[in-house]
Amino acid sequence: MYNRLLFLPDLRELLAADDAVGVAEFCRALHPAAIGEVLEGLAAQESWRVLGHCEPERQAEIFSYLSLPYQLELVEGVPRESFSRLIEEMASDDRVDLLERLDPEHVETLLPLVAQAERRDIQRLLSFPDDSAGSIMTTEYATLPAEATIAEAIEQLRQQAPDRETIYYVYVIDEGRRLRGFVSLRELILARPGSRVEEIMQQDVISVRVDDDQEDVVQKLSRYDFIAIPVVDAQNLLVGIVTYDDAMDVVQEEADEDAYRSGAVLPLEDSYLSTPLGILAWKRGVWLIVLLAAAVLTAMALRSYQADLEGLQWMVLFIPLVLASGGNAGSQSATLIIRALAVSHLGREQTIRILLRELILASMLGGGLALLSFLVATGFVTGNQAAVVGLTVFLVVAMGTVTGAMLPMGFQRMGLDPALMSNPLIAAFVDVVGIVVYYSVAKAIVIG
16 A cells, blocks of 8 residues: 555656656556556556556566456556457466356457467366365476586576576476476585586485375465475376465465455455455355354244243343353364364364363363352342253353364364354354253253
8 A cells, every 4th residue: 555655646647647658667667566556556458558658577576466356457448459468477376266257158269369288278277176286286386307406407498497487496207297206406506516416315305195185285385384385196197386475375266265264254265355345245245144044943932831940030131141141152172173173174083182271271261150140149039940941051051162172173074164153153053052051951940
């Protein structure tokens, strides 16, 4: 925002004066990300006027820093021939992200205008499932043959560098493109020129499969502190790499999805302000309807005890206390477990350990809150009635704590996103069961 406010007026003046030299200098002087931020303050036609003064490589670099909604807006106002040239210059993963959001018919008419090599690459990347390693990888990686000398390797790397996303990790492949090892740029520079690549390469390569889930890829990349990780197919052929910056995009995307779902909102594809009101209403309304149905179940549970309410009107005073205690405890557990599942894979042993920890926590938290609730209730009702409140709070807190922890893990076991078990949904579930527990305890202690 700072860059936009600072440079936007000057850029508008350059455009108004049709100062081609000044606009070209603007495109060269600033970082592409800063230029992209400024361009998003312009209309699409004005942005294309600016981009038209850039070299094709620079144009693609700036375009990649624009938000996807704004990229789509720009695409609508440019001839297909110009757009095809831009697509050819863009990084493989960036252009696939954009093409996935375009109308399929638009893509079909565009691809014949793209160079054959880039067209094949685009079609292959578009064929991979969403959220897989193949969907986030880039095919712009550096490779070397094992038998090359260090001097030859450095020369080959110098030739490859301009067209590669990163050259810090160089992958060693055989004639069939099978992955044999990798070597870092540092190791190449420090090695003796007459040595061979196979003598210094690391053969125990940590890689991911092209169909692996993108979250698993990110976790592995983070665990080993790699800048990039190779992607192979079922035959161990090197097909791409996932770089650290792409992994960070996935982390941001997954964090956004979890945040939306924890608040009972279907994930947004674009930012809040870029999302039309109709889509916002749909994505919020779906969950509100689900929660409304849960509230109806709570009302039905209350009605089922209507015949027993004679003499139990005092219980209404403590319904908010009882339900809030269980719902809040369940939401806490769900938040902790969903976050744990997001950053690491939990096996059977860890699942059992979590269950035991939550049972202990349920006893500790439930006991403490039950005692406080009992003491508060004695100021309003008799001892037996206060005992009903205290015991109910203990039970619903214990139930909410364990349920909030187990349901997300159960969803993961079924292959679903644990974040689907949102805090409002946990609270709604505990409300229904809490009402049943509350009146059952009252019938056992007070009515007998």
